[in-house]
Amino acid sequence: MRYSKPAYPVIAGFLLAVAILIALPMRAVAQTGDRDPVTIIIKMVDKSTAQWRFEPSSITVMRGDTVRFVQEDIVPHNVEITKAPEGSQIDNVKMGPFLLSLGQVYDLVITDAFALGTIEYVCTPHVGLGMKGKIVVVERVLLHATL
Ligand SMILES: [Cu+2]
Helix, strand or coil, rough: CCCCCCCCCHHHHHHHHHHHHHHHHHHHHHHHCCCCCCEEEEEEEEECCCCEEEEECCEEECCCCECCCEEEECEEEECCCEEEECCCHHHHCCEEECCCCCCEEEEEEHHHCCCCCCHHHHHHHHHHHHCCEEEEEECCCHHHHCC
């Protein structure tokens, strides 16, 4: 009677090879650690009647990036920073202008004036209705490591 070995070692070897192939590029990305600044879009929208929101309401950025708020509604909205990471020097951008017309934009540049951490912001007249958001400012290396 012939006895054939189970194929498990072959299968395990194959799975290990696949895992390594998948993991290698991810590791490369995590170690790159830097990229050019980008512009991230946050839309000011009305989800239904008077359900005003920032979309997306939570993002992660690196210093040098620009957060572009785009008015996609007919009701005026703004961006008021209510909480900035300790050590931030951002009085000049604490209160953004009201965007009055469709397609109007407000660019918030995440300069070195922002300390690392979480920025909390609201639309001044609509915060009570839930129009608020969060921007997490991270080091470049950290951002890539979390991808
Ligand atoms: Cu608003």
